[in-house]
Amino acid sequence: AIVLNQSPSSIIASQGEKVTITCRASSSISSNYLHWYQQKPGAFPKLVIYSTSYRASGVPSRFSGSGSGTSYSFTISRVEAEDVATYYCQQGSSNPYTFGAGTKLELK
Amino acid sequence: QVQLKESGPGLVQPSETLSLTCTVSGFSLTSYSVSWVRQPSGKGPEWMGRMWYDGDTAYNSALKSRLSISRDTSKNQVFLKMNSLQTDDTGTYYCTREGARWYFDFWGPGTMVTVSS
Numbered sequence A: 001a002i003v004l005n006q007s008p009s010s011i012i013a014s015q016g017e018k019v020t021i022t023c024r025a026s027s028s029i030s031s032n033y034l035h036w037y038q039q040k041p042g043a044f045p046k047l048v049i050y051s052t053s054y055r056a057s058g059v060p061s062r063f064s065g066s067g068s069g070t071s072y073s074f075t076i077s078r079v080e081a082e083d084v085a086t087y088y089c090q091q092g093s094s095n096p097y098t099f100g101a102g103t104k105l106e107l108k
Numbered sequence B: 001q002v003q004l005k006e007s008g009p010g011l012v013q014p015s016e017t018l019s020l021t022c023t024v025s026g027f028s029l030t031s032y033s034v035s036w037v038r039q040p041s042g043k044g045p046e047w048m049g050r051m052w053y054d055g056d057t058a059y060n061s062a063l064k065s066r067l068s069i070s071r072d073t074s075k076n077q078v079f080l081k082m083n084s085l086q087t088d089d090t091g092t093y094y095c096t097r098e099g100a101r102w103y104f105d106f107w108g109p110g111t112m113v114t115v116s117s
Helices: none
Strands: A004-007 A010-013 A019-025 A034-039 A046-050 A063-068 A071-076 A085-091 A103-107 B003-007 B018-025 B034-039 B046-051 B057-059 B067-072 B077-082 B091-098 B104-107 B111-115
Touching (some): A010 A019, A019 A034, A034 A063, B003 B104, B018 B091, B034 B077, B046 B077, B057 B067
Parallel strands (some): A010 A103
Antiparallel strands (some): A063 A071, B003 B018, B034 B091
């Protein structure tokens, strides 16, 4: 199975700050199949970015993604209070589809 | 609008079988695949398996020997059965609709399953 290593595991940021999360895969994956989710406490994960860099419907433009091969990143250009959540990367390149362990974003 | 909802028992005895139902609306099970994803408390999600739009199935190899997914298209339902449950099977179980690049674009609210005697 492809292992996805996310870093950092937690971030404390100020409102308006730029934050970046990295997802590194144990094997190369097509950028078409790397996705990012946002999960708020008590809720299901919500698709934010699909296929590395495409924002899901209704997602603000401050969210973006990039990467290729084994290294991917997810960026919030200016953190807002509503962005407090845990973020997960997920690969759909090979069975079994796997998720990273998550990055918890908190506000300072 | 697209909706999915999981239903099933909240408590299962160790070594028993878990049966869950996912009822969908707003899309056709013959046009979209549906996956089951579970999440232990405080941990990342785990993909369990998929019911393809054409009726075929795919399973996570780690669970394949214990897992079965089926469907009833006339009732817009997808079913999960997993046997030999243990305490580390405790968590929230979600059904999800899959997008074209194997992402999960719609999720049910999830159902909490506790394995305990």
